[in-house]
Amino acid sequence: MTNNNYIKRLILSFLAMAMIMLPGTALAAGVPDPINKDMLESGKKVYFKRCVWCHGVEGGGDGPAADRLFTRPRNFIQGTFKIRWTDSGELPLDINLINTVKNGLQGSAMPAWGEFLSKDEILSVVQFVKSLVQDRDFSDEDEEVNNVITGVDADLGDSGKGPLGDPPWAETKGPYHLGIPQEHVDAGKELFMKNKCWECHGGEGRGDGNPTMKDDWGFPIVAANWQQCWNHRGARRDVYNPFVIARAISTGLNGTPMPNFREQLTGPERWQVAAFVNSLCPRKKIDALTLKPIPDFLIQSVYTEGQVVPKIDDPSWQSSDTDDRIVSATEELKENPKRHHIAMAGQITRGKRNFDPKADNLWVTTRWSAEEQAVYYLVEYDQRFMSADPEYPDAVAIQWPAKLQDLFGAEKPYFIYGDSKKPVDIWKASFMAKDYSATNAPNEKGYQLDMSVKEFVGNGFDALSDKESEAKVEIVDSIYHQGRVKVMFKRSLKTEGEFDVQIPSEQFIPVSFFQWSGRDKEHDEHMAISTWYYTILKPALPASLYYMPPIIAAVFICFQGWLVWMTKRTRKMYDEGKMRRDELPK
Numbered sequence: 001m002t003n004n005n006y007i008k009r010l011i012l013s014f015l016a017m018a019m020i021m022l023p024g025t026a027l028a029a030g031v032p033d034p035i036n037k038d039m040l041e042s043g044k045k046v047y048f049k050r051c052v053w054c055h056g057v058e059g060g061g062d063g064p065a066a067d068r069l070f071t072r073p074r075n076f077i078q079g080t081f082k083i084r085w086t087d088s089g090e091l092p093l094d095i096n097l098i099n100t101v102k103n104g105l106q107g108s109a110m111p112a113w114g115e116f117l118s119k120d121e122i123l124s125v126v127q128f129v130k131s132l133v134q135d136r137d138f139s140d141e142d143e144e145v146n147n148v149i150t151g152v153d154a155d156l157g158d159s160g161k162g163p164l165g166d167p168p169w170a171e172t173k174g175p176y177h178l179g180i181p182q183e184h185v186d187a188g189k190e191l192f193m194k195n196k197c198w199e200c201h202g203g204e205g206r207g208d209g210n211p212t213m214k215d216d217w218g219f220p221i222v223a224a225n226w227q228q229c230w231n232h233r234g235a236r237r238d239v240y241n242p243f244v245i246a247r248a249i250s251t252g253l254n255g256t257p258m259p260n261f262r263e264q265l266t267g268p269e270r271w272q273v274a275a276f277v278n279s280l281c282p283r284k285k286i287d288a289l290t291l292k293p294i295p296d297f298l299i300q301s302v303y304t305e306g307q308v309v310p311k312i313d314d315p316s317w318q319s320s321d322t323d324d325r326i327v328s329a330t331e332e333l334k335e336n337p338k339r340h341h342i343a344m345a346g347q348i349t350r351g352k353r354n355f356d357p358k359a360d361n362l363w364v365t366t367r368w369s370a371e372e373q374a375v376y377y378l379v380e381y382d383q384r385f386m387s388a389d390p391e392y393p394d395a396v397a398i399q400w401p402a403k404l405q406d407l408f409g410a411e412k413p414y415f416i417y418g419d420s421k422k423p424v425d426i427w428k429a430s431f432m433a434k435d436y437s438a439t440n441a442p443n444e445k446g447y448q449l450d451m452s453v454k455e456f457v458g459n460g461f462d463a464l465s466d467k468e469s470e471a472k473v474e475i476v477d478s479i480y481h482q483g484r485v486k487v488m489f490k491r492s493l494k495t496e497g498e499f500d501v502q503i504p505s506e507q508f509i510p511v512s513f514f515q516w517s518g519r520d521k522e523h524d525e526h527m528a529i530s531t532w533y534y535t536i537l538k539p540a541l542p543a544s545l546y547y548m549p550p551i552i553a554a555v556f557i558c559f560q561g562w563l564v565w566m567t568k569r570t571r572k573m574y575d576e577g578k579m580r581r582d583e584l585p586k
Contacts (some may be wrong), residue, residue: 013492020284032145033094036127043128044164046121052127052185054109059132061217070356072219080216080255082236085149088252088260093145097126099236106291107224107231109356113114133545147264148250164250165267167242169275176283176326177240180275188276191269195261201226201440202320206483208384209437216255222384223258225483227333229281231294231360239286245274282321284341285526293361296340299511301366302377308367308376310476312486318377320363339380340364342513344528347416349462357528358517359383362396368493368505368537375503375537376476377489379513384483386447387439397428397515397577398485398503404509412532413511414505416525425501426464427473428514429487433480438519446481453489457499461525469497493537505537 044451047055054069056062058078066073074082083100086093101122104112113122130138137143149164171180192198192205201210215221224232226245235251236243249270252260261270282291309316319339320329342364346357362381368374379396387394402411402423410423418424431449453475455467472495477488493503503509513530516522 012013026401027216028284030147031141031147032143034092034139035130036123038132039127040122042121043124043126043131046117046125047128049114050117051125053370058436059129065109068356070358070410071108071221073109074216074255075217076132077134078216079133082253082255084251084332084472085147085247085253086251087262089254089316090134090145093147095128095140098122099127101126101261103232103234103236106236106239107228107233107309112236112291118545148260149247163267164246164270167246167269167275169271172242175240175286176179177242177278178283178327180278184272184275185279186276186403187269188272188279191273192276195273196272198442200257202384202483203444204482204484205277206382206384208483209442211385212258215257221256222303225381225382225384226277226284227280227359229278230286232413232512239291240272240278240281240283241277245277249273257366282323283326284321284323285325290332290343292343293341295343295533296338297510297533298469299342299364299366299533300338301341301368301377301503301537302335302337303538303540304367304369305371305540306369308369308374308490309361310376310490312378312477312479312488317365321363321389330479337367342533344381344513344515344530346528347525347529349416351525357515357522358520359515359528362513362515362530364513371542373493374490377495380486381515382483383485383517385519386433386436386480386485387517388436388438390432392518392521393430393432393516394485394512394518395430396485397426397429398425399458399490399512399514401510402499402501404501405512413458414460415512416529417461417464420463424458425499426458426514427453427489427491428456428579429453429475429489430479431478431487432518436480442482446479449478449480449485449487451475451478451487455500466501467497469495469500470495471524472500490532503537506539508534509535513536519530 006291008224015462037211048469052063054061054063054073055076056066056073061073061075074080079091082098083105084090084096086096100110101117102112102114104110119126128414147163151163169181169184197349198209199209200209200213200223202223207223207225210224213221213223214449229235229244232237232239232244232248233240236249238244246571249265251263252258261273286292287294304316315332316336318333319336320327320333321339321341324338326444340363344357344360344361345364359381363380365378365380367376377398379398381396383394401407402418402425407422412418413424414424417426429451431451433447434450438448453471453473455471455473457465457467472491473562475487476488476490477486479486490505493505495502501509510532511534512532517528522528
């Protein structure tokens with residue numbers, strides 16, 4: 001009898017998977033996919049080789065690496081799985097677990113095991129993970145699952161709030177999914193406000209709404225930053241697809257404060273919210289290895305006629321985050337400097353190793369002025385919550401080779417604070433937000449920053465010292481606005497300081513960046529860092545570029561006119577018998 005039930009469940013599972021592949025097909029409530037016990041032994045071997053270090057021996061999310069990770073590894077014991085096509089609180093389908101193992105969960109420590117495991121190994125480890133669930137039983141006939149993406153919920157199917165269905169716009173094509181009509185984006189924004197999504201995700205979707213959230217096991221958790229869709233869970237292979245957001249809205253994220261919105265929103269409305277969220281994310285080419293945006297390894301400082309306006313909100317500093325190869329800049333932004341993407345990672349070579357920096361990228365925009373003989377660097381990065389403890393201020397720094405003129409070819413100092421032979425010049429801005437509380441409602445005006453700037457000479461981790469010369473670096477403007485830190489540095493191109501970098505134009509100059517999150521008690525070597533990038537001061541356009549084109553055009557027009565006149569004159573002479581036909585110009 002037991003064997004017959006097993007066969008029936010296998011058949012039901014097969015039919016369920018077939019129905020899943022048919023969009024819009026009605027699918028009544030079914031049972032979870034049962035555990036394939038024949039695969040448990042092989043799955044156990046994979047688990048204890050690859051997974052136990054984070055998820056623990058019994059699957060409690062308490063492996064040796066768990067305390068160093070944010071967010072915490074998943075606890076399997078209660079059967080609480082985040083990425084599913086099933087309703088809130090329900091067990092997942094096998095295909096959901098397979099995709100999670102295969103593609104990983106971007107924005108977390110869960111890698112894409114599809115790069116390392118065979119298809120059979122993934123199938124078997126999924127079966128073993130299911131066997132670690134203690135509080136529920138995948139073989140229990142009372143466990144009910146509803147596919148809320150393509151299936152129909154028995155209670156809500158007639159209300160329009162059951163399956164997700166197709167988007168209310170013409171299909172957009174990957175990988176960038178551009179072209180969603182603005183009317184749907186605007187409707188999604190209205191639904192975002194009406195349903196108070198900003199209470200968790202913040203006024204502009206950077207996840208800066210609620211600092212007190214915890215998961216079902218009492219560990220801190222943060223809302224997704226919608227402006228970094230490459231970090232969305234379950235989006236590793238298709239980051240710009242609005243389906244990723246529509247799925248999360250439809251199913252909720254089990255184990256987190258994120259509920260589903262099937263009672264509040266119809267299928268088309270869920271797609272519209274997804275369209276709005278999707279519109280917030282800048283389109284950048286994704287690196288096939290890291291599955292994050294490809295960094296802009298050359299930071300171009302745009303020449304500015306006259307003086308640079310030292311105001312972040314000035315139109316001359318407005319730039320697009322998008323890749324010009326994907327989305328063309330608007331006419332008003334074409335002459336403005338580009339906002340360059342810089343990848344950041346936790347420092348893991350010394351002291352308190354930081355495996356979970358809260359900022360994994362920053363953006364740099366830069367201008368320089370020959371009239372001022374100065375350069376400006378606007379550094380921006382997303383940070384959900386600011387520090388409230390003056391002992392641990394937030395900070396960001398720019399690092400340069402102090403003896404640039406002594407470097408040969410591609411030679412550079414050690415990228416963390418230099419070394420004994422090749423020192424570095426570090427500009428560090430430390431700050432606290434004025435009148436700020438992490439629990440405040442979204443502040444459209446933002447918060448001014450109480451700022452201090454210091455310059456250091458670095459000859460290595462243990463040889464970081466204040467400069468003895470007078471400070472040359474200024475912070476000319478700064479703000480914390482809706483989860484985004486913006487700091488504008490200024491410094492003269494040339495100085496008298498022995499360890500001040502001297503910044504030439506038309507030359508590639510190594511530069512790197514550091515960032516500290518005060519709220520997370522980051523300080524000293526506990527920080528986010530970048531590798532060395534290059535920056536260059538683009539030269540001014542020569543004056544001849546402005547007057548030579550019209551001169552050349554005028555000469556060309558005159559020459560063309562002379563040719564026409566000569567041709568007509570010659571033909572007239574022929575008609576009047578003053579020239580033979582064989583003398584006509586060929």
